[in-house]
Amino acid sequence: MHDLADSIESMEQLAAVWRIMVLDRDPDADVRDLPGIAVRWADCRFAFWNCVTLTGVGTGAGLVGRRLEEAAEIMRSKSRPGFLWVFEDLLDDEARAGLGAAAERVGLAYAFPGTGMAGDLLPLPEPDHPDLAFVRVTGEEHLRAFADINSRAYGFPPEDGRDGLVRSALWKDRVHAYLGVRDGTPVACAATVEAQGRLFVLLVATDPEWQRRGYGEAVTRKALHEGARATGATRATLHATAAGAPVYPRIGFRPNSPMRFYTLKS
Numbered sequence: 001m002h003d004l005a006d007s008i009e010s011m012e013q014l015a016a017v018w019r020i021m022v023l024d025r026d027p028d029a030d031v032r033d034l035p036g037i038a039v040r041w042a043d044c045r046f047a048f049w050n051c052v053t054l055t056g057v058g059t060g061a062g063l064v065g066r067r068l069e070e071a072a073e074i075m076r077s078k079s080r081p082g083f084l085w086v087f088e089d090l091l092d093d094e095a096r097a098g099l100g101a102a103a104e105r106v107g108l109a110y111a112f113p114g115t116g117m118a119g120d121l122l123p124l125p126e127p128d129h130p131d132l133a134f135v136r137v138t139g140e141e142h143l144r145a146f147a148d149i150n151s152r153a154y155g156f157p158p159e160d161g162r163d164g165l166v167r168s169a170l171w172k173d174r175v176h177a178y179l180g181v182r183d184g185t186p187v188a189c190a191a192t193v194e195a196q197g198r199l200f201v202l203l204v205a206t207d208p209e210w211q212r213r214g215y216g217e218a219v220t221r222k223a224l225h226e227g228a229r230a231t232g233a234t235r236a237t238l239h240a241t242a243a244g245a246p247v248y249p250r251i252g253f254r255p256n257s258p259m260r261f262y263t264l265k266s
Contacts, residue, residue, distance in 0.1 A: 004057070006256035007089040010116030011055060013237045014085060015040065016195040017202065018051050024170040025049050030078075036067050043080045046164025047156070048203075050082020057090050061102070064095040069106045075264050084108060084262040085239075087116065099260065107265050114259035115245050118237040121252030122199065122228040127221035129180070129214060132188070134222045137177035140166060145179055145186040146203070153205035176227040177203075180219035188215035192227035192236070199227045201238035217247050224251070 015033075018040035022029040025042040032039045036056040042049040052071045056063065071084050088096050095102075100110065127134075137143055143166050151161035171177055171191070180188035187210040192199045201223065206216040224236055239259065240248055249255070 003256065004089060006118060007087050007116065008057060009118060010237065010239070010257040010259075011053060011087045011090060013195060013198065013200055014038075014051070014053055014239065015055065017193060017200045018049075020170070020193065020195065021202075022049050022051075024168055025164060034070075036063070037071055037074070039074060041074075041078055041082060042164075043078050044163050045080060045157075045160040047080070047082050047160070049164050050078065050080055051085060052082070053085040054087070054090065058092055059090060059095055060092050061095040061098050064091055064099065065102045065105070068102055068108065072106045072108055072264065081263060083111060085114075086260045086262065088258045088260060090257075103262055108262040109265045111261040111263045113242055114261060115240045115255050116237070116257035116259060117240055117245075117248050117253040117255050118198075118235065119251075119253045120235050122224060122234045122236055124221055124225045124228065124251070127218055127225055129218035131182050131213065132180040132215060132218055133182075134219065135179045135181050135186075136226070137175075137179065137189075137191075138172050142179060142186075143168065143171055143177075146171075146177055146189045146191075149179075149186060149189045149207050150203050150205045152207050176223050176230060178219050178222045178226070180206075180215050180222075182210065182215075188219045190216065190220040190223040192223045194227065194231045194233060197233060197235070199224060199231065199233045199236040201236060204238075204244060216244070217250060220247070221251060 147161035147165040177191035190204040
């Protein structure tokens with residue numbers, strides 16, 4: 001069990017940042033805040049922009065069961081698949097122990113784990129990597145490369161990644177998105193965006209052909225460095241996948257809230 005305030009921060013950062021991202025993708029997107037549930041659903045092909053999360057604090061098993069059922073019904077009402085995000089430390093002990101069975105009963109399937117992380121780590125020094133040049137995303141070609149790296153890294157069809165990102169003005173302005181370019185070819189990417197006085201790190205990815213060379217860490221440091229320089233933020237947050245979780249403590253992040261991602265059963 002981690003500090004509850006850190007878990008609340010992690011959940012609130014998701015709700016704040018995903019509201020920005022989903023409305024950028026579709027100004028008419030579903031961004032309702034319901035009792036105990038936040039909906040952030042663009043209903044697009046990029047599944048990360050289709051999100052529901054539980055927002056109650058100290059929620060017991062009975063109420064969690066009802067919230068999961070409501071979340072599953074919301075997900076079934078959409079045309080595109082997405083994820084339910086659950087921050088485990090926001091549940092009481094009984095609810096956390098029974099979460100898997102409760103999700104199974106309402107037709108949700110466990111997809112993968114995650115970890116909320118945060119740190120008062122900014123500003124960071126100007127980063128470098130002997131193999132990489134860093135290029136800020138400012139045009140459609142850059143944004144397409146950013147989307148394609150994410151698609152390859154996370155196993156999405158390229159059209160899905162592009163559907164979430166291309167043609168976005170936000171990602172070419174307010175988001176501090178960077179490509180790590182090796183010999184003219186984009187091989188890694190990361191972005192930061194300011195929300196609630198913090199920098200949130202999102203969509204860090206490395207082309208599978210070029211992983212385990214420190215490229216993801218280097219480009220994340222660049223996005224944090226430039227985001228902090230532009231905003232003055234001193235604290236940063238993120239949600240790490242299992243693959244990324246070992247990288248971020250080297251930058252200064254500390255794990256706080258374990259997370260579970262669920263999809264609808266097929």
